[in-house]
Amino acid sequence: MANNSSEPSSSLSFTSSSPLSNGSITHNICSSNASDHCRNLEVISLSKLSSNLEQLLIDSDNDYSDAEIVVEGILVRVHRCVLASRSKFFHELFKRGKDKGSSKNEGKLKYCLSDLLPYGKVGYEAFIIFLSYVYSGKLKPSPMEVSTCVDNVCAHDACGPAINFAVEVMYASSIFQIPELVSLFQRRLLNFVGKALVEDVIPILMVAFHCQLSQLVALCVDRVARSDLNQISIEKELPCELSEKVKLLRRDLQQQDSENYAPVVDALSLKRITRIHKALDSDDVELVKLLLNESDITLDEAGALHYAAAYCDPKVVSEVLGLGMANVNLRNSRGYTVLHVAAMRKEPSIIVSLLTNGACASDLTFDGQSAVSICRRLTRPKDYHPKTEQGKETNKDRICIDVLQREMRRNPLAGDLSVSSQTVADDLHMKLLYLENRVAFARLFFPLEAKLAMDIARAETTSEFAGLSTSKGSNGNLMEVDLNETPLMQNKRLISRMEALMKTVEMGHRYFPHCSEVLDKFMEDDLPDLFYLEKGTQEEQRVKRTRFIELKEDVNKAFNKDKAEFSHSGISSSSSSSSFRESVHYKARKCVIKT
Structure with missing residues (x-):
């Protein structure tokens, strides 16, 4: 059996x-x-x-909550028994009952999250991720709309939104005393430090300092001390205790390896620069002028415009620009222009002021970032893609990107300049060819206007590059090789030419906007076809001739608009009108792009 x-x-x-x-x-x-x-x-x-406890948090049909926390204006219902059992902070908070920072709402205690935090902030999405862990013991993936940026080429492994989201969850975990979550996010932030830009290490250092995470503080201090971030910015961004640690460590590093560190500014100059910055902090541009007159320090030497764009009221930036004493495209010791600094701050009025005063949107940092790519790396999809509600302002992040993108499209080097500097160098010849042809057609269609723009930009004083405008036998042709010219000399010559042509196109857009619009569309849509009118089938030739007639009409209309708008400013274009009407049709048919 x-x-x-x-x-x-x-x-x-x-x-x-x-x-x-x-x-x-x-x-x-x-x-x-x-x-x-x-x-x-x-x-x-x-x-x-x-799962059952998490359902309590997300189930909107059956509400058993007995307390509410307002986060960024959004009401989050919570259960005191769950929070108190998981967090010593909430245990003490609820034990006190109705206390400072709480109120009653339909019999429930109501708190505002910002009142519970001694410093800083925690966003709605970060708080929900934190709460979800408290309820379920499981860490959910970071929401893409707040932990990534809108730069399509970014890996999102150390961009601003990814770091800021991790910092917010870390902060919530530390303040509300969930040690295992603190440990997990400390490891994440340690990993960020080596990858992130030094500007993005600052918020990591701040949260580590406030949460008393000594290992993370030490790593961040070391990273900042070894970076090229100037001491003025460090003292502005960090509390005295941290800035002093960075200063002492940097001094030790300089003594050990003086060759790789910039010389320290002498004490007198630093004192004068500091006074100028304090005057800017006080919105007193008149005092800035007095300080400049009393010393041999210039606005550029003081980095005044960079400082104002980073820390001061937008009206102060406008007033400093109005002095006419600062180079708006000056680079600081890190290779950042004022526009790059303004892009980091993401204040639309400052960006517009700089662009209006001649800031170049296509300038790149040493690591190949333009102002618009900097903005993209700092902007969350949540802030870029929301629907604009009637009566509400558009998000500032979106405005900054849109303004810079429009400026880039207006610029002949428009495109996604968030690529590496090596890629930009590889495209130099193609962009120069575009610019040469763009200016050549401007001279063909609008001779006087183009000459005026070139005179302002001093484009006639630079050697020409191979393009439609290159004369026969010109030494600017790429097919010709000057054996005495080194690659460095050639790049310098070509970049000089490109800058002059870019300035020419910029002047054209500024003073002859309607004519420039016609040229932009022509270069984009019609350039490959209209200069081979006799090629193709009879039907194709007929279509080309019809389009060419339309182009002539567009050019005439644009010319008349600009002439009418600028007649009051004393800019005369009558000779250009006659020369255009007599020759544009004949010359255009004879032009062939040399490749």
């Missing part, structure tokens, strides 16, 4: 000839199976408990 038993222990009892060992094995296996079964049951039970 034993052989017919279906129990596992009975069948296993015949595997040994020793009754003693047989019983021992059976007992051990049963115990092992029972233990595994208990563990599995425990895992299943904990998983169900986790």
Whole structure:
């Protein structure tokens, strides 16, 4: 009968000839199976408990909450028993009952999250991720709309939004005393420090300092000290204790390796620069002028415009620009122009002021970032893509990107300049060819206007590059090689030419906007076809001629608009009108782009 038993222990009892060992094995296996079964049951039970508790948080149909927390204007319903059992902070908070920072709402205690935080902030999405962990014991993935940026080429492994989101969850975990979550996010932030731009290390250092995470503080201080971030910015961004640590470590590093560190500014100059910055902080541009007159420090030497764009009221930036004493495209020691600094701040009025005063949107940082790509790396999809509600302002992040993108489109080097500087160098010849042809057609269609724009930009003083305007045998042609010209000399010559042509196109857009619009569209849509009017089938030639006639009409209309708008400013274009009407059709048919 034993052989017919279906129990596992009975069948296993015949595997040994020793009754003693047989019983021992059976007992051990049963115990092992029972233990595994208990563990599995425990895992299943904990998983169900986790899911059930999380459902309390997300179930909007059945509300059993007894407290509310307002986060960024959004009401979050919570359960005091859950929070108090998981967090010592909330245990003490709820034990006090109705206290400072709380109020009653329909019998529920109501708190504002900002009142519970001693410093800084925690956004809605970060708080929900934190709460979800508190309820379920499981960490959800970071929401893409707040933990990534809108730069399509970014890996999102160390961009501004990714770091800021991790900082917010870390902050919430520390303040509300969930140690295991603090440990997890400390590891994440440690990983960010080596990858991030030094500007983005600052918020990591701040949260580490306030949360008393010594290992993370030490790593961040070391990273900042070894960076090229100037001491003025460090003292402005960090509390005295941290800035002093950075200063002392940087001094030690400079003594060890003086060749790789910039010389320290002398004490007198630093004192004068500091006074200028303090005057800017006080919105007192008149005092800035007095300080400049009393010393030999210039606005550029003081980095005044960079400082104002980073820290001062937008009206102060406008007033400093109005002095006419600062180079709007000056680079600081890190290779950042004022526009790059303004892009980091993401204040639309400052960006517009700089562009209006001649800031170049296509200038790149040493690592190949333009102002618009800097903005993209700092902007969350949540802030870029929301629907604009009537009566509400558009998000500033979106405005900054849109303004810079429009400026880039207006610029002949428009495009996604968030690529590396090597890619930009590879495209130099193609962009120069575009610019040469763009200016050549401007001279063909609008001779006087183009000459005026070139005179302002001093484009006639630079050597020409191979393009439609290059004369026969010109030494600017790419096909010709000057054996005495080194690659460095050639790049310098070509960049000089490109800057002059860019300035020419910029002047054209500024003073002859309607004519420039026609040229932009022509270069984009019609350039490949209209200068081969005799090529193709009869039908294709007919279509080209029809489009060419339309182009002539567009050019005439644009010219008349600009002439009317600028007649009051004393800019005369009558000679250009006659020269255009007499020659544009004939010349255009004869032009062939040389490739």
